Amino acid sequence: MSTIMPAGHAQPERREPVLNTVDRVCEICFGLFMALTFVGAVKAVTAGADEGNKMFFAALGCNLAWGLADAVMYLVRTLVDRGQRLKLAQTIKREQDPAVAVRALRDALPENLEPLVEDADLERIRARLAAAATLPPRANFVLDDFVGALGIFILVVLGTFPVAVPFLVVKDVTTALIASRVLTLAMLFIAGIALGRYTGAGAMKAGIAMIAVGILLTMAIIKLGG
Template sequence: MTSPIRSIFDALDPGDALGEVLFGLIMALTWTVGSRLVMHEEGIEVRDLVVATLGCNAAWAIIDAVLFVLGTSFYKSRRLRLFRHIKAARNEATALAVLAEEFPIEDTPFSGKTADAEALYRSLLALTARAEPRKALLTRNDILAATGIGILVFATAIPAVIPFFLIADAELALRVSNLVLIALLFITGYAWASFSGGRPLYAGLTMTGLGLVLVLIAVALGG
């Protein structure tokens, strides 16, 4: 029997999951780096920093989950609209043109022949002709995926606050927290390459560098 946690993350695409982890890490790192600047100028209470870091990621976890639901609803409604356009097409050529516009293969990472593309669109048209429209409703998997997104974004803040419970020196704990988050950026990039077939070491270093640049931009802009 599948556990509830397993069901949640099975419903979430690995690319989406890693993207949310990256987002959560950048949010937490932005907060802790910004707090370090404040600590030097005004001083800061460790409890306030822990609560603020968890609260920031919790808020964005909810926001990101809601945005995922809205995006999924939009996508399904758009697909339903496309289906109806194809059904209402005056002739086969018009319907094929609609499909070609919606599903272009020029930008795909493989080269396809014109005849193969036309065969693909004709197959989709034949499938559409036999199908009936359904309401664009959210499914259980959509809700599970949104829940998984919320959990991932919030969970990335937990490693950021653990050092404050283990290290008495607040500034040292903050340094360790930042190092942990930077290490997790590298691990996220490494995992991303493992799923996508890229070079793990290169992807890890790239993700770390990109994450740090985004954090610096956010801090500089007051984020």
């Protein structure tokens, strides 16, 4: 059903999230797996007094470092992708032969979309780029890039706590390790449900598949001495 906006009232612009569902869920899973594998790796070398505290802060420090690295690489990928798109737009704008410009646009299409796009569609894009008054001279960061990087850092670090908090509240390290792994699997199940709903692949199926990944990873950690 269409909605007619009153005269003089522009329809509000729909703002896309800086990080989509896949970005958010994958970064949380990254934090979970990072903390889980790190806790398993350091378990054998943290015996003694305050073992639980040592494991908590070791896992937290690991995820702080990887969260920072992941955030920085997000900024690098964002700038590189934006620069690549700008370079293509500048090439199309400067190209005098429309056929060459259309071919460049076609070469830039993802392989699975290429058969679905007609040359007439690409010609319209070429014409709009050719008519553009100016293009930025270079790719630059915008505020949302840094918001996205901060979001990635927070999501990766948050992945630490379900895995590491039991070591602060449970004195017996073996019991804390079991609780840690159960909480991790529960969060992986929730993450799988979110991805399943987003992709339409089936929420429960995706949740169970994510648990299977977590169990296999945990078994590998135990096998390796974790």
